[in-house]
Amino acid sequence: MKRKTLDVLLSGGLLVLAGLLLVAGLVLTANANFANNYVTDQLSQQNITFKSADTLTDEEKKADCLVTYAGQQLTTGKQAECYANNFIGLHLKSTANGQTYAELGAPQSQLRTQVADAQKNNAPNLADLQQQLADVTSQRETVFKGETLRGLLLTSYGFSEFGNKAGQAATVAYLAAGLMLLLAIAGFLHAFVTPRSQAFAAPDPEPSRIDKMNTGVTADDIHTDGSRAPRATGTGHVSIATPYQDADTRT
Numbered sequence: 673m674k675r676k677t678l679d680v681l682l683s684g685g686l687l688v689l690a691g692l693l694l695v696a697g698l699v700l701t702a703n704a705n706f707a708n709n710y711v712t713d714q715l716s717q718q719n720i721t722f723k724s725a726d727t728l729t730d731e732e733k734k735a736d737c738l739v740t741y742a743g744q745q746l747t748t749g750k751q752a753e754c755y756a757n758n759f760i761g762l763h764l765k766s767t768a769n770g771q772t773y774a775e776l777g778a779p780q781s782q783l784r785t786q787v788a789d790a791q792k793n794n795a796p797n798l799a800d801l802q803q804q805l806a807d808v809t810s811q812r813e814t815v816f817k818g819e820t821l822r823g824l825l826l827t828s829y830g831f832s833e834f835g836n837k838a839g840q841a842a843t844v845a846y847l848a849a850g851l852m853l854l855l856a857i858a859g860f861l862h863a864f865v866t867p868r869s870q871a872f873a874a875p876d877p878e879p880s881r882i883d884k885m886n887t888g889v890t891a892d893d894i895h896t897d898g899s900r901a902p903r904a905t906g907t908g909h910v911s912i913a914t915p916y917q918d919a920d921t922r923t
Contacts, residue, residue: 674868675863675866675867676863676867676868679860679862679866680859680860680863681785682859683857683858683860683863684856684858685854686853686855686856686859687852687853687856688720688851688858689852690849690850690852690853691849691871693845693846693848693849694825694845694846694849695844696709696842697842697843697845697846697849698842700839700841700845701837701838701839701842701844703835703838704835704836704838704839704842705835706833707831707832707834707835707836707838708832708839710831711748711749711752711828711831712831713746713750714828715746715748715752715825715828716745718746718747719745720757721743721745721746722742722743722744722745722746722751722759723738723742723743723759724743725739725741725742725743725753726741730903731760731762732758732759735754735758735759735762735871737750737751737758738754738758738759740874741754741755745820746801747823748832749828749829749830749831749832749835750832751826751838752826752832753825753826753829754824756822756823756826756829757822757826758889760818760821760822760825761822763818763820764815764819766807767811767814767815767818768811768812768814768815769894771815772815773812773816774816776808776811776812778813779808779905780805780808780809780812783801783804783805783808784805785863786801787801787802787805788857792795799899803830813876841901865886871886888911
């Protein structure tokens with residue numbers, strides 16, 4: 673194969689690859705922009721605002737992000753993660769001794785059974801049981817709302833992270849496309865200056881029979897010490913030429 677032809681084929685392939693990477697980068701950029709814009713629009717509609725710095729409790733001030741975003745409206749995925757884990761999560765731990773919505777279901781059911789039995793028997797502790805049931809029910813509703821909002825915010829954060837990853841992948845695709853384009857241009861330039869007759873990885877020409885006859889000596893006839901190997905003569909005898917004989921002959 674001619675070197676010029678090979679350069680053109682490789683450069684054409686690199687150019688096609690650069691085009692594919694460019695298209696992939698554009699698709700990833702579009703997805704990243706959609707994710708970020710969607711998250712911002714949805715979070716903005718919630719009208720959630722971080723507490724101002726002067727109203728943060730000592731426990732809340734331990735979270736650096738709550739201090740950083742103090743007084744700001746929640747509009748980004750990072751802000752959603754901070755609010756969900758460090759604000760809502762903190763207050764959920766202080767509600768119902770940190771029990772979840774599912775865990776509060778068992779004591780609520782037990783209290784309902786106890787209240788029903790107390791009502792049938794006119795038990796003197798009916799009012800106390802009813803108050804306990806009301807407290808557990810209120811706590812469970814509060815935990816449900818908090819866990820729901822926290823889950824939605826973390827979902828928005830995860831969606832925004834997908835957008836960020838897509839943006840990073842788009843940047844890599846653009847850089848790779850630029851590199852492929854430069855290599856393709858270099859290949860076309862090399863093909864332009866390469867002669868048409870130049871072959872790629874052409875084998876070295878073997879010495880012709882006439883050259884071998886002119887020298888009279890092949891590589892097999894030479895020993896490592898410089899002497900020649902024995903050669904048969906026309907009389908059937910074997911003559912051995914030494915380096916000294918060769919020197920005498922040359923003189």
